[in-house]
Amino acid sequence: MADDASRKRTVRGRKIRSDRSRKESRKAKKALARKASSAGERNGDSPLSDPEEVVPEPFVETDAVQSLRGRITGWLEADQPVHLIGPTGCGKTALALSAAAERGRPVVWLNGDDAVDTAALVGDHAGGERYKEDDRFVGGVTKQTEIVRERWVDNPLSVAVREGATLVYNEFARSDPAAHNVLLSVFEEGVLERPGKRGGDRTVDVHPEFRAIVTSNDVEYAGVHTQQDALLDRFVGVQVDYYDEETEFEIVKAHVDLPDERIERVVDATRALRDELAVIVGTRAAITAAKGVAVFDGQDDDELLAAVFTDVLAPKIAGEGADDVDDLRAEIDESI
Numbered sequence: 001m002a003d004d005a006s007r008k009r010t011v012r013g014r015k016i017r018s019d020r021s022r023k024e025s026r027k028a029k030k031a032l033a034r035k036a037s038s039a040g041e042r043n044g045d046s047p048l049s050d051p052e053e054v055v056p057e058p059f060v061e062t063d064a065v066q067s068l069r070g071r072i073t074g075w076l077e078a079d080q081p082v083h084l085i086g087p088t089g090c091g092k093t094a095l096a097l098s099a100a101a102e103r104g105r106p107v108v109w110l111n112g113d114d115a116v117d118t119a120a121l122v123g124d125h126a127g128g129e130r131y132k133e134d135d136r137f138v139g140g141v142t143k144q145t146e147i148v149r150e151r152w153v154d155n156p157l158s159v160a161v162r163e164g165a166t167l168v169y170n171e172f173a174r175s176d177p178a179a180h181n182v183l184l185s186v187f188e189e190g191v192l193e194r195p196g197k198r199g200g201d202r203t204v205d206v207h208p209e210f211r212a213i214v215t216s217n218d219v220e221y222a223g224v225h226t227q228q229d230a231l232l233d234r235f236v237g238v239q240v241d242y243y244d245e246e247t248e249f250e251i252v253k254a255h256v257d258l259p260d261e262r263i264e265r266v267v268d269a270t271r272a273l274r275d276e277l278a279v280i281v282g283t284r285a286a287i288t289a290a291k292g293v294a295v296f297d298g299q300d301d302d303e304l305l306a307a308v309f310t311d312v313l314a315p316k317i318a319g320e321g322a323d324d325v326d327d328l329r330a331e332i333d334e335s336i
């Protein structure tokens, strides 16, 4: 009788142990799944940024800047993905980040280039991860099973879609259009497919706060990779051009410590060269030229300006030979 009771207790005891052991193993599996889906975060390279962190510094807000940003945030509020199109160095990236920050949602940043494929956008298998499971069904006997589980890592688009972030996809036209097929169902059906992912969670439902801003250089938009019409149709296009003179002045002044009259000269020269030269002279060129003017002093102003702008713009004709740089210098001399 006593033997029976003790056997029962022992059996119950074993049962409890085996439940706990199963629970622990389930817990371990869950923890592993969590770890795998946030592998990026675990490595400290989460694609999510706080909105305050992405505000460009410095960021000038004239009427022109506010009006453009208002167009972007307005379209985002209407749940439309926005495509910013404009020439190199006109301020698209700064605007996109400022508009994204304004929404107050986390921001995911992506840079387009030839290497961006679907896996780079969505996610990929990142090798196997091993863990050991202990089975202690029989007292005193421990059985260890090694389980190898494939680790899946979500890439920026999956993270942005899942977390309801604002995706800022810079130079999106530089990526292979085939990589963007997954965006169609994101915008159309609110679902992201994760090709290559096995199991029931192959798709991710798009969070209602997910929004996207993509930027393209207008030349590349037309020329590098022609993106699918079906995708471009889903965006509203906001054309960004060089700012008015006052805004450009304020931008250069915010970046470079120079007296106002010297900044004015740099901005005047920038705008004259923009009209006269075949190469693109963006606001970035104006800022770089102003930095040069601040450093190389002691020459006659026009000569200094011409020399500085030649250096700033020469990379745009690099590879075309010294004669071309001389021609560029002559054209700059003439325009300033």
Ligand SMILES: Nc1ncnc2c1ncn2[C@@H]1O[C@H](COP(=O)(O)OP(=O)(O)OP(=O)(O)O)[C@@H](O)[C@H]1O
Binding pocket: 056, 058, 059, 060, 061, 065, 086, 087, 088, 089, 090, 091, 092, 093, 094, 095, 217, 251, 254, 283, 284, 287
């Ligand atoms: N509102 C602004 N306030 C302060 N700086 C600005 C502002 N807009 C643009 N800039 C500056 O002008 C330069 C060009 O801007 P930005 O990089 O955003 O241009 P872009 O059009 O994205 O260029 P690209 O086509 O080469 O990527 C940068 O140095 C940026 O900091």
